[in-house]
Amino acid sequence: MFIRVTNCLWLLTLLFVFPPQKPKPTFEEVSPATSKITWTHDNAQSPDRQLPETVGAGCAFLDYDNDGWMDIYLVNSGPSDFFTPSAPLKNALYRNNHDGTFTDVTDKAGVAGGKFGMGVAAADYDGDGNIDLYVTNYGSNILYRNNGNGTFTDVTDKAGVTAPGWSTCATWFDYDNDAKLDLFVSSFVFYDKSQNPLCTDPTLKQRYYCVPRLFKPQPSRLFHNNGDGTFRDVSRESGIADSPGKSFGAVATDVNNDGLMDLFVANDTMPNFLFLNKGGGKFEEIGLAAGVAYGEAGRPRSGMGVDAADVDGDGWQDLFVANIDQEFFSLYHNDKELIFTDQPGEIAPATQLLSGWGLKFFDYDNDGDPDLFLVNGHPDDMIESRVPRVRHKEPLLLFENTGRGFKDVSASSGPVFTKMFSGRGMALGDFDNDGDADVLTSNNGEPPLLLRNQGGNRNNWIGLQLIATKSNPAAVGARITWAAGTLKRSRLKTGGGSYLSSHDPREILGVGSATKIDYVEIRWPSGKIDKLTNPPLNTYIKVLEGSGIKK
Amino acid sequence: MKKNSTNSHKKAHKTQKIFLLCLLSLLCLFVIPARAQSPDVVQAFEQVAALIRDDRLAEAEKELTKVLRLQPDLPVALNLMGSLRAKQGRLAEAESLFLRAVQGDKNFTGARMNLVYLYLLKRAPDEAIGQLSEVLALEPENLDAKVLLGDAYLAKNDLQKAEENYLAALDNKLDNAGALFGLAQISRVKGETREVAIYLNRVGTLITSSTSTDFLYKFALEAMQVGLFDEAKSALERAVGLKPREPSYLLALGIAWLRKTDLFEAEKIFRRVLLLEPNNAQAQLHLGYVLLNQKKYAEARTWLEKSARTSAAIPEVFYYLGLVAQEQNDDAGAIVLFEKAVRQLPSYPHARIALGSSYMKLKNYVRARQELETAVKLDPDEPTAHYNLALLYARIKEHERAKEELRIIDQLKAKGASNNGVVVLPPKSNP
Numbered sequence: 001m002f003i004r005v006t007n008c009l010w011l012l013t014l015l016f017v018f019p020p021q022k023p024k025p026t027f028e029e030v031s032p033a034t035s036k037i038t039w040t041h042d043n044a045q046s047p048d049r050q051l052p053e054t055v056g057a058g059c060a061f062l063d064y065d066n067d068g069w070m071d072i073y074l075v076n077s078g079p080s081d082f083f084t085p086s087a088p089l090k091n092a093l094y095r096n097n098h099d100g101t102f103t104d105v106t107d108k109a110g111v112a113g114g115k116f117g118m119g120v121a122a123a124d125y126d127g128d129g130n131i132d133l134y135v136t137n138y139g140s141n142i143l144y145r146n147n148g149n150g151t152f153t154d155v156t157d158k159a160g161v162t163a164p165g166w167s168t169c170a171t172w173f174d175y176d177n178d179a180k181l182d183l184f185v186s187s188f189v190f191y192d193k194s195q196n197p198l199c200t201d202p203t204l205k206q207r208y209y210c211v212p213r214l215f216k217p218q219p220s221r222l223f224h225n226n227g228d229g230t231f232r233d234v235s236r237e238s239g240i241a242d243s244p245g246k247s248f249g250a251v252a253t254d255v256n257n258d259g260l261m262d263l264f265v266a267n268d269t270m271p272n273f274l275f276l277n278k279g280g281g282k283f284e285e286i287g288l289a290a291g292v293a294y295g296e297a298g299r300p301r302s303g304m305g306v307d308a309a310d311v312d313g314d315g316w317q318d319l320f321v322a323n324i325d326q327e328f329f330s331l332y333h334n335d336k337e338l339i340f341t342d343q344p345g346e347i348a349p350a351t352q353l354l355s356g357w358g359l360k361f362f363d364y365d366n367d368g369d370p371d372l373f374l375v376n377g378h379p380d381d382m383i384e385s386r387v388p389r390v391r392h393k394e395p396l397l398l399f400e401n402t403g404r405g406f407k408d409v410s411a412s413s414g415p416v417f418t419k420m421f422s423g424r425g426m427a428l429g430d431f432d433n434d435g436d437a438d439v440l441t442s443n444n445g446e447p448p449l450l451l452r453n454q455g456g457n458r459n460n461w462i463g464l465q466l467i468a469t470k471s472n473p474a475a476v477g478a479r480i481t482w483a484a485g486t487l488k489r490s491r492l493k494t495g496g497g498s499y500l501s502s503h504d505p506r507e508i509l510g511v512g513s514a515t516k517i518d519y520v521e522i523r524w525p526s527g528k529i530d531k532l533t534n535p536p537l538n539t540y541i542k543v544l545e546g547s548g549i550k551k
Numbered sequence: 552m553k554k555n556s557t558n559s560h561k562k563a564h565k566t567q568k569i570f571l572l573c574l575l576s577l578l579c580l581f582v583i584p585a586r587a588q589s590p591d592v593v594q595a596f597e598q599v600a601a602l603i604r605d606d607r608l609a610e611a612e613k614e615l616t617k618v619l620r621l622q623p624d625l626p627v628a629l630n631l632m633g634s635l636r637a638k639q640g641r642l643a644e645a646e647s648l649f650l651r652a653v654q655g656d657k658n659f660t661g662a663r664m665n666l667v668y669l670y671l672l673k674r675a676p677d678e679a680i681g682q683l684s685e686v687l688a689l690e691p692e693n694l695d696a697k698v699l700l701g702d703a704y705l706a707k708n709d710l711q712k713a714e715e716n717y718l719a720a721l722d723n724k725l726d727n728a729g730a731l732f733g734l735a736q737i738s739r740v741k742g743e744t745r746e747v748a749i750y751l752n753r754v755g756t757l758i759t760s761s762t763s764t765d766f767l768y769k770f771a772l773e774a775m776q777v778g779l780f781d782e783a784k785s786a787l788e789r790a791v792g793l794k795p796r797e798p799s800y801l802l803a804l805g806i807a808w809l810r811k812t813d814l815f816e817a818e819k820i821f822r823r824v825l826l827l828e829p830n831n832a833q834a835q836l837h838l839g840y841v842l843l844n845q846k847k848y849a850e851a852r853t854w855l856e857k858s859a860r861t862s863a864a865i866p867e868v869f870y871y872l873g874l875v876a877q878e879q880n881d882d883a884g885a886i887v888l889f890e891k892a893v894r895q896l897p898s899y900p901h902a903r904i905a906l907g908s909s910y911m912k913l914k915n916y917v918r919a920r921q922e923l924e925t926a927v928k929l930d931p932d933e934p935t936a937h938y939n940l941a942l943l944y945a946r947i948k949e950h951e952r953a954k955e956e957l958r959i960i961d962q963l964k965a966k967g968a969s970n971n972g973v974v975v976l977p978p979k980s981n982p
Contacts, residue, residue, distance in 0.1 A: 286945075288941060288942060288945045288953060288957070289942070289945035289946050289953075291942060294938060296935065297934050297935040297938055298934050298935065298937060298938025298939075298941065298957070298960045299934070299938075328846060339946070341880065341912065343878075343880060344846065348846035349845050349846050349847050352845060352846070388813065389815060
């Protein structure tokens, strides 16, 4: 009896000292049979291996019908100067049925695209409370204005955002803090079907996709929102057009904490750009001096996906760029004074053979700090016959922020991480509204992949939907600070990020095992501050700028 | 200075090793002239030769001692005993035994050929030539002797006579790998890189089924010198297949993979070397280097530090350790290591670039500039130096100079400067 009691006491002591660990969240594949998302990307692959075939396409989480549930938009290829589809191809809008299934409402909504699609950026550009869609294409782009009744209208020409050529990523942000969303559109290379040189080698006896190094760069575009449904192309006067690039991913963030949103833009086979917002509508490209333009030895790399977040909680935005195999991905730590140091840690060896596109920092386990999800795939479908160990289809990767760096937790995060994909786009959104961020990826020539976060909500959280009144409608640039006991965190609401994709605009703030949130403070781009004391836990709330929680 | 003496010592050691391997592979050919011996005696000597070949030296010596006690001047036994001593590294005794064998039988070409190998190893080409003249007088069509005569003249730097003998061995046919290899070496001395590659390419096709591991190894080293990494790799893979536990072959194979910038294969091979020889400083250095390039910094540091402890640390070790420190954000520590590398080798441009880079990170722009400008003077074609200078100029707002440095990088790229960003810098050590 004595022995038994002693053992029990010992066990109790152990439980007290080492409380049982919560199982880590996993990502579970939601099959098309379950989700009813049957759409597949057609990459239009041809024997001529036209370059646009291999770089698309993107995807988005958006709430187009304002029902509080994330819908899905997927971008497809379409007719172009080098491609005539044998059957019509279209983009797809899937309405969330609130039960884990989706319904294709593309035709009813009128957002089928009909061009050789690349990416998508969703935001309420006109401030009418409805999320609009900007679709980038090889050819020219489309702005779909949300009519508020489940339909959209193509207002591209009227708005003045056609952007002919080859556009890739689009990013909504407010560069001049006038409370209206402006639009940055990445331009890739100058291309038409006559520009496709013969890239092959004698052993293959067929073409492969040419390296973008062979093509001429193009300046990206910046459109200023006039507030009347039209935009003005300010690419030249802002200084953006002074730097022609071969641009893919872009993220709007504030690298020097001056309240002005800057732009970090990945370039393929060219130095990346860091456009520092100088105020007065001017940008200065400082990538070289900042140390984010080149790889080692001054070698430009093949930048594709990008994102920004304060990964170490020092109050300064760090940057991430994914490159092609053998180039390593870069995590640029912000050393302040506009200087960055590449400190990828464990991410570098894990990505040495991978080519990264969609990626996003987000708190998958709601412990309060940003983790990292990477979507990979080699652009050359014949790479395996030319380069040992490099695969065409590649795995997804998940890195957990340990507070001392990033740890690869892919192997323990679900069977989907053992599968291979031609990954491209990646969007983030809580499609089942359970308080943890789910993932949508778009794959080149393959169906999309919807991943449900299972267990991220085992930690406590609060979800914010920010409703601006004086700031830009997406609240890009808002700084959110929250505290729960000893945990204190801060997050800047960035614009864009990832690759060709657009995300759930809500913010989920993780607090770990804390059972009470002391406060949440939102410093809006307008300068207004809303402080919410003891807000509710494990639910979404709406926060109205200047008024706090909206009932 | 220390580095040079260490290297030359290692080189001599390796050459000796190669010689011994050569000698042993030829033993079968030369040790047992069948004439004047009964079948039983021939069989007995064949068994002794087999024992020597299998490194069962004590047993072989016991048998030979028995024979020599009865017949102290028996040439075949003396020749075998000489081979045994050579394998033990007792070269003076070996020479004496071979000479006694030749004195006992002037026509014993096998013993003379063993002497030739010995003299070539001792860098005594004149003595080798003397013996080879005798061999060729006895056997005018002995192709091996002609090739060795070429080797002897090559050792004397008499390129013309060396070439004559190699060509004589070829006899208008292109099937003598040894002669072609000799011609490749002559072309290398003359700086005729294209010809070297042509000869070695042909040698490569002739040795695909060679069982002479030493020749495969020598060929591979020569092939790597002219960038024939695939050929070198094939030869070394064959040599390793024949002798899987020979660290020098494995080390060379790892370096061949490294030259092909396949870090993964190189890593595997260096780990194999270290399983066989855990204290092999070269393998430790190379593995550390590979891991550094794979950005596996913690493990890279472990191996590099072991390498530094195992042998006299060469500047590269400090440079690589500095890079690890730099990547782990310890620039003050990195500076100490780079300074050590620069003290050992002031003309080491990469160490100076890294030093400049660390000073730049610590915002000591004056020192950074000094080191980077020195690096550019040391190696004007190194893009990394120009890149870091560009970075520096951009940070101190000298934008035009920054652009100029970037222009230089573009020009270097157009000239084909190596700058793939994966391999920081190949170690200067040779396998």
